[in-house]
Amino acid sequence: MEGFLEETTRELKQTAEGRVLCAVSGGVDSSVASVLLNKAIHERLQCVFIDTGLLREGEGDEVSRFLRDDLGVPLEFIDASKRFLDSLKGVSDPEEKRKIIGRVFAETFVEYAAKKGPFRYLAQGTLYPDVIESGQTSAPASVIKTHHNVGGLPKDLKLELIEPLRELYKDEVRALGSLLGLPPAVLRRHPFPGPGLAVRIIGEVTPEKLRICRGANTIVEQVMQEEKLYDKAWQAFAYVGDDQVTGVLGDSRRVGSQVTVKVVQSVDAMTADWYRLPHDVMERISSRITNEVDGVVSVVYSISSKPPATIEPQ
Numbered sequence: 001m002e003g004f005l006e007e008t009t010r011e012l013k014q015t016a017e018g019r020v021l022c023a024v025s026g027g028v029d030s031s032v033a034s035v036l037l038n039k040a041i042h043e044r045l046q047c048v049f050i051d052t053g054l055l056r057e058g059e060g061d062e063v064s065r066f067l068r069d070d071l072g073v074p075l076e077f078i079d080a081s082k083r084f085l086d087s088l089k090g091v092s093d094p095e096e097k098r099k100i101i102g103r104v105f106a107e108t109f110v111e112y113a114a115k116k117g118p119f120r121y122l123a124q125g126t127l128y129p130d131v132i133e134s135g136q137t138s139a140p141a142s143v144i145k146t147h148h149n150v151g152g153l154p155k156d157l158k159l160e161l162i163e164p165l166r167e168l169y170k171d172e173v174r175a176l177g178s179l180l181g182l183p184p185a186v187l188r189r190h191p192f193p194g195p196g197l198a199v200r201i202i203g204e205v206t207p208e209k210l211r212i213c214r215g216a217n218t219i220v221e222q223v224m225q226e227e228k229l230y231d232k233a234w235q236a237f238a239y240v241g242d243d244q245v246t247g248v249l250g251d252s253r254r255v256g257s258q259v260t261v262k263v264v265q266s267v268d269a270m271t272a273d274w275y276r277l278p279h280d281v282m283e284r285i286s287s288r289i290t291n292e293v294d295g296v297v298s299v300v301y302s303i304s305s306k307p308p309a310t311i312e313p314q
């Protein structure tokens with residue numbers, strides 16, 4: 001990895017003049033790409049983090065702490081949450097939600113580039129498997145989900161693409177990230193879908209469901225970490241829909257939401273096995289969610305693998 005780092009740094013320094021724009025999500029790939037670019041061409045780099053309002057608790061603060069404060073990456077935040085949530089009002093179809101989120105992301109990004117430009121390059125954390133995938137010519141027979149990366153290239157930007165990680169596999173990116181001083185917690189982080197919590201909310205994204213989903217996801221991640229099970233799972237999360245179930249509080253009836261917890265193991269997300277979570281861990285998660293997330297009266301555990309289910313519920 002030292003050799004790769006040296007060579008890539010040299011190549012990046014040699015690119016023709018011009019400013020570089022890089023969208024970061026807080027995920028491993030874009031974080032490593034931004035730190036690598038920062039090391040090589042700090043003075044012409046501008047990174048941007050768009051808050052879609054669909055992120056997990058504290059995600060923006062965490063990204064700002066380790067990228068901007070600790071590693072000195074020039075990073076600007078755009079709080080576009082109102083714009084995203086307004087655009088999603090009344091929309092319950094998952095693919096429609098993805099389309100809207102992708103469009104609003106691209107619009108926000110293009111506006112930023114126009115306001116803060118000119119930029120000559122767009123940098124992305126594309127990995128080798130993504131390169132192979134997009135090089136495939138035969139289209140899938142039917143699209144199950146459009147996994148467009150929300151941080152993807154808006155077509156009308158007309159920027160030259162820089163992809164410093166395009167020859168690397170994920171484990172190599174983690175090794176590079178470690179060499180560059182990224183915190184282990186960031187490098188080990190589970191994948192998180194580009195459309196964020198919108199695909200963990202069945203049906204319309206409402207402020208109430210978003211609050212419940214965010215609170216429950218935080219608890220699932222915390223308990224998995226505390227129980228030292230986080231690294232054994234591919235993903236561990238919670239989702240919520242519109243189901244209202246009857247609960248009880250003291251002597252009275254209390255109708256509330258039902259949350260589903262899902263933990264899966266996988267190697268490439270093409271297939272996944274539900275994780276045999278110890279019962280006492282399930283119980284801890286369940287009682288924390290019903291006690292700490294207002295309005296939740298029931299928690300269930302998903303025992304569906306992929307196939308026939310998919311990993312995310314939407």
Ligand code: XMP
Nearest residue numbers: 146147148149191193194195269310311312
């Ligand atoms: P599914 O739900 O299709 O997910 O079994 C497989 C993997 O992809 C993630 N995922 C997404 N990632 N945009 C993304 O960037 C999306 O729209 C999207 N939908 C699912 C999911 O979290 C899992 O890791």
